[in-house]
Amino acid sequence: MGIFEKEWTLNFTQCYPNGQLKYSELNNILQVTASEHAEEIGFGYKAMLGVHQSWVLSRMLMEIKRLPKYTQQVKVRTWIQDFTGSRSIRNFQLVMGDEVLVSATSLWVVFNIAKRRADVLALNTDHMEYFRDMHSTMKETEKIDGIVDFQPLGQHRVKLSDLDIVNHANNVKYMEWVFDAMDPKIILASTIRTLEMNFLKELGYGDEIHIDQFKAADDRETYAIQKDGRLHFLMRLTR
Structure with a gap:
């Protein structure tokens, strides 16, 4: 199908x-x-x-x-x-x-x-069906700029409940950690119009991460998850 x-x-x-x-x-x-x-x-x-x-x-x-x-x-x-x-x-x-x-x-x-x-997919793809002209969004995914002046927002230690069947932190958890560190009024106002995410590196059990924030002049906000000074996740939103 x-x-x-x-x-x-x-x-x-x-x-x-x-x-x-x-x-x-x-x-x-x-x-x-x-x-x-x-x-x-x-x-x-x-x-x-x-x-x-x-x-x-x-x-x-x-x-x-x-x-x-x-x-x-x-x-x-x-x-x-x-x-x-x-x-x-x-x-x-x-x-x-x-x-x-x-x-x-x-x-x-x-x-x-x-x-x-x-890796390169090892399974046969001859039966795969593509819809190359069927776009759903106004623009494509892109690389988010992570070289900005981030300010600290929160911290988290990766727990067992954060892991999925591949034995790393599930990417949905990255979003949860960021939203939990944000002002809940922003979230409950339901004014977010775009959410962009880059998943850069995996995280495992016990990893200590820092959650940071950058607010740009164009009203776009960028959030980062870092471990030992290295970016693992970037999320940019507009309201």
Whole structure:
């Protein structure tokens, strides 16, 4: 199936106190939908594990019209725009009825679990279907500038609950750590219109990280997660 859809009914654990879907949960349901699509077309976790590989998220861009709320039913639509052997561009739409609430695009990299580095996909891709002219966002994912004057915002030690099945901190957790360090008024106001993320390096159990912030003159805010002075994650938002 080239275009995959999954319906979601939002539960209370996925929502903020104001009833709206959490930004990190938005990321999560997009990725779970992508995972189920990958399973269906033969590139899921079990198939990849057989060749000692996994998909890891490298970049994501979300353009948010508005967030759905508790108990509302939404549908996530996803498709592969392109694949180059080691990297894949996957697009998303989160819709309610006929309205597109969120559009997103993402860049995924094939990851060798044993060598802990990027790799060329070892599985056959002859049956893969691409939609190269079917874009979901106004622009593509891009490299976020991490050479700026960051100011300290918070700290975190990676816990067991942060790890996923690949034995590193799940990328959704990176978002949670940043949002937990931010002023909750910004988040609950639901005024964030774009979220861009670069996942640069993996983190493991017990790692001590620093969360930093930079506010640019153009009202864009950049957040960083660093360990021992090295960037592991960048997130840029506009409101």
